[in-house]
Amino acid sequence: MSYALRHNPQKYGISLDKYGYTNLDGFIVAMNRVHHFSPALTKEKINMVIANSNKKRFAIKGNKICALYGHSIPGIIKHQVAVPPAVLFHGTARRFMPSIKEVGLLPMQRQFVHLSTDVATARAVGMRHDSNPVILQIDTVAARKAGVNFYIGNNQVWLCDELPSQFFKEIQ
Structure with missing residues (x-):
């Protein structure tokens, strides 16, 4: 499916x-x-x-x-902008961090960057590519003030088009 x-x-x-x-x-x-x-x-x-x-x-x-989310077909889903929780999380492989620090989070082969509502989910996602993933904490309040749009994926997943590096910090 x-x-x-x-x-x-x-x-x-x-x-x-x-x-x-x-x-x-x-x-x-x-x-x-x-x-x-x-x-x-x-x-x-x-x-x-x-x-x-x-x-x-x-x-x-x-x-x-x-x-509802996770499409690799560009532009297929139109989401309405929504207000996310003040903090979200993203899990990723350590080998990707130099690039992420330089250019921010990008959707890569997906339509959106996927963010998690909790550290455990972010860790599980990051572990797909690294047994000891980096967990990033996202400041959605500052990002929204700067014009970043967020969209609801589901009750555990939020989406954004891309996220510049000034809006997240490494917490694990």
Whole structure:
């Protein structure tokens, strides 16, 4: 589901609207056609995935489904600017720190920079690339005053376009 809705909808013959949604029935047909699921993927199974996911990556509205964040397709999702908590966190590999200190946090292969609401989540994200990741603490109040926009990803993830280095400090 993530791959189809976040990275390569064309592979499945589906199209996403400007908010990242696609027709749920068509999505199910496409997923079953490409992957030959046995038993077949159904609305009920998708609802179970959504209900049991701690990351809340997907949403269904009416008969449409979307991935809420994590897209690698530029410009696919339009988020509304929102006010984040005063402090957010970002976990990253130590080898990336020289570049991050120089140019700030950039989305790289994603549409947005992903920030966490707690240190534990940031550490888990950073550990994908480093067994001893760096944890950055983000001053969202100062960043917002300087014009950085933040967007809600879900209850644990906030997004921004990019974040200059003056708005974070290394805490671990």
